[in-house]
Amino acid sequence: MSDIEETESPTERGGSETILLVEDEAAVQRATAEFLRLQGYNVIEARGGLDALALAQEQTTIHLVVSDVVMPRMSGGALAKEVARVRPDTQILLVSGYAGKTILDHKVVDLETNFLQKPYTLKQLSSKIRRALDISSPAPN
Numbered sequence: 001m002s003d004i005e006e007t008e009s010p011t012e013r014g015g016s017e018t019i020l021l022v023e024d025e026a027a028v029q030r031a032t033a034e035f036l037r038l039q040g041y042n043v044i045e046a047r048g049g050l051d052a053l054a055l056a057q058e059q060t061t062i063h064l065v066v067s068d069v070v071m072p073r074m075s076g077g078a079l080a081k082e083v084a085r086v087r088p089d090t091q092i093l094l095v096s097g098y099a100g101k102t103i104l105d106h107k108v109v110d111l112e113t114n115f116l117q118k119p120y121t122l123k124q125l126s127s128k129i130r131r132a133l134d135i136s137s138p139a140p141n
Contacts, residue, residue, distance in 0.1 A: 014039025014126070017133050020059070021045050022052040022067035022079065032066075035122055036129075049074025056083050062090050064132055069096035080114075091132040095120070 019041050023029035026047075033043045044059065046052035048071050056062055065083050069076035080092040097118035116128045 013130060014041060015130065015133060016040050016042065017063035018042040018044065018059070018061050019129070020052055020055060020062045020065045020067075022047075022049065022065065022071070022076065024048050024068060024071045028068075032125070035125070039126060041129075048072060049076065049079040052079055053082050053086075056087055056090070062087060064091045064093060064129065066093045066095065066129065069094050070098055091135060093128055093132045095125075 014036075019036055021029060021033055021036065021043055023032060023045075024047055029045060029047070033045055036043045044055055044062070046055055049067070050073055052065065052067065053074070056065065065080070067076040067079055076094045076096070080094060083090055083092060092114050093116060094114055095116045095118055114132065116124060120128075
């Protein structure tokens with residue numbers, strides 16, 4: 001994930017929104033957080049679902065939660081459900097290296113709009129994040 005040039009397409013852009021990044025693998029979390037910060041985002045990091053839920057309840061602004069699906073103690077699917085309950089305006093993007101039945105077992109309902117399969121490119125991540133954030137933002141007049 002270190003090839004940042006990959007995202008320098010004129011159609012891809014970062015932002016200034018706040019993203020809660022939930023990833024239980026330290027190296028993946030570190031690299032993803034660094035990339036998102038270089039894109040201009042404010043990144044809050046959590047190592048698991050329970051930590052993320054606590055942060056979601058205490059932070060004033062979170063525009064998007066980007067979470068791994070399969071994590072110990074609380075899955076990304078369970079986290080998404082809880083975040084939707086306590087922060088209904090916050091968008092969710094779930095990512096996973098698992099496929100098929102495993103993802104469905106974790107209650108990821110809308111695979112088309114809020115799911116990104118690992119391994120993904122930085123361009124794919126950037127695009128999915130921007131799309132999720134733009135869904136929650138009103139269109140300019």
